[in-house]
Amino acid sequence: MTKASKELVIEHSLRLFKVQGYHNTSMADIGTACGLLKGSIYNYFSSKEALALAVIKFVHDYFKQYVFAHAYDETRSETERLANFIQAVEAYFTAESGGCLMGNLALEVGDTLPQFATRIRAYFDDWTAAIAHLLTPQYGLIQAKQMALTVVGNTQGAIMMMRLYQKPEFLHLANQSLADLLSQN
Amino acid sequence: MTKASKELVIEHSLRLFKVQGYHNTSMADIGTACGLLKGSIYNYFSSKEALALAVIKFVHDYFKQYVFAHAYDETRSETERLANFIQAVEAYFTAESGGCLMGNLALEVGDTLPQFATRIRAYFDDWTAAIAHLLTPQYGLIQAKQMALTVVGNTQGAIMMMRLYQKPEFLHLANQSLADLLSQN
């Protein structure tokens, strides 16, 4: 139950941080969501910041395992890998509201909490690397890397628009542009 | 001095909200930046929220006058208009740090403070309309509008990346893509 509870706190925090923001989410909010008192959370995490870093790691690990991994799946063709990757991204950000925790945190605390910014960059780096890996055969390493950075930016922009206008098409369109990059040959 | 002081508070608040976030910026922070006590700000704005809304309006008005207006400048060719527009966008977001207040707020409080979200959407709507206006002759109204939405998203994504990685190239590249949309004929 220890592990389960810890993960429970992380998952509730993830949702709250995403929807309400980091500074606007109190330990009491998190406690309430978990069915705990705020003080009890300190049995699992030493501070609000430590909790948030665990949440960031949780998201990052999830993407490594369930999203980015598709880019390196050697049992599939490049086009298939990309399709699976895109599908995973779209499924993830369509399933729950609040957009992308990493993007949200980047804009909320990117300039004030450098510990967070470092980890968010690492996540974006992995995202970029995954896409670059898929584009490299066709475009070469240098250009693929550059294109991947642009794609990540475009995707984050699309998620922002999707959230602000409550319309999932934005992300879908951005992903189609990405898909086109490989289907053009 | 009234007008000046009110605008002074707005400008300091703009900077602080942008860099530190809305919830992480206290009235005391703003007061200190303006050389006032926290309580004195209430001589100008009835609440922190009212102040933030004034800041949002200030930014929106600025963009209408100094950025979006380029798209409607009938003394220039379409290509020139677009070039001026792009130049204004790039200058604005390169000049100061903290990215785009509107995008930042969209992600920090978009789901919590609907009064803010409405105004931010209005800003993005105007931005979109300006670009659509430039693309319509070549692409037709429907497609231009759609492309404009994508461009705005891409720009916001680029600003996010620019801020996170502290590299201005992101925005420059996004703008080049926009420029290419008209120079391709």
Added chain:
Amino acid sequence: MTKASKELVIEHSLRLFKVQGYHNTSMADIGTACGLLKGSIYNYFSSKEALALAVIKFVHDYFKQYVFAHAYDETRSETERLANFIQAVEAYFTAESGGCLMGNLALEVGDTLPQFATRIRAYFDDWTAAIAHLLTPQYGLIQAKQMALTVVGNTQGAIMMMRLYQKPEFLHLANQSLADLLSQN
């Protein structure tokens, strides 16, 4: 206009103190009611407390002139005097809402602002003396004085009930009891 404005401030303050209480009425409230800014009130009164004391004096003077005086009106019989007195009391407290400023202040700040308590006692003393003056011929000085104190208390209690239940009968009944004291012969 000086005198008029000063009295204007007093009258608005009287109403606000009566309905909202002393501590719950701000100088800004009073200013707004008078069409002034809060700072302007200090052109008339040196402090909130000085203003309140002026209001107390205003009420006391009004009662001396228009209510208590009936008890000493030598052109009338005792029964007539009492009837006029009662009529004046009833008219006053029925005309406006908020009950009796003096009673309200007695209970709100009687133990914390002795300057107020002293003046409120003086007002009650005069009220008591007026009634005692009317009852003395029939009951003798000692007993009349005692009865008058009881009558004043009963009247204040009736005003409290009248205000709490929003029913003017309470005061009317109390006044009838007073009237009966002289008509019983």
Added chain:
Amino acid sequence: MTKASKELVIEHSLRLFKVQGYHNTSMADIGTACGLLKGSIYNYFSSKEALALAVIKFVHDYFKQYVFAHAYDETRSETERLANFIQAVEAYFTAESGGCLMGNLALEVGDTLPQFATRIRAYFDDWTAAIAHLLTPQYGLIQAKQMALTVVGNTQGAIMMMRLYQKPEFLHLANQSLADLLSQN
């Protein structure tokens, strides 16, 4: 200790609200009286208003149990019940200073905080009903009810006078009048 501490806060608040008034008593005042910091009180009550409502309920419950109950004590004769009732009232309001919290609040916030007014009326209703219950056998329901309302008003007026003049006789006299209502047969 929970119950004890919560009741402790209520009792200190009762005393302070009674003597200093509601708006003139700060959470810091209450905290100091309880040996707590102002913020700690929010572990017991969600707001100052919630605390005040708990205080009102506390007083009301106390009167139901220790004062009004005498009126319904079937083991005693009517005259004894009334004597016990009167004795309880007199003991209560003589024991502590500040008068009657309910009456004080009625005049301070009766027109501003309707949540308070409703509860205060309920308290006065029960008080009235208790006296009416005692007077009904002799006077009939209708008249007894009317007389009871007058008695409650007179008692409150007496408590006001008692507090303002710092003389306990007022209440004693009012109670004697009440006692006479039954001893006249």
Added chain:
DNA sequence: GATGAATGAGACTTCATTCAT
């Protein structure tokens, strides 16, 4: 005489954190 702005204290309330039970 009126105003807009400033002040400093203080109001209610929230928060992250700690700790004995």
Added chain:
DNA sequence: GATGAATGAAGTCTCATTCAT
């Protein structure tokens, strides 16, 4: 591992008062 209670700092906002214009 959970809780209730405490803390002290900080947050938004209000207030009485002052003063230059």
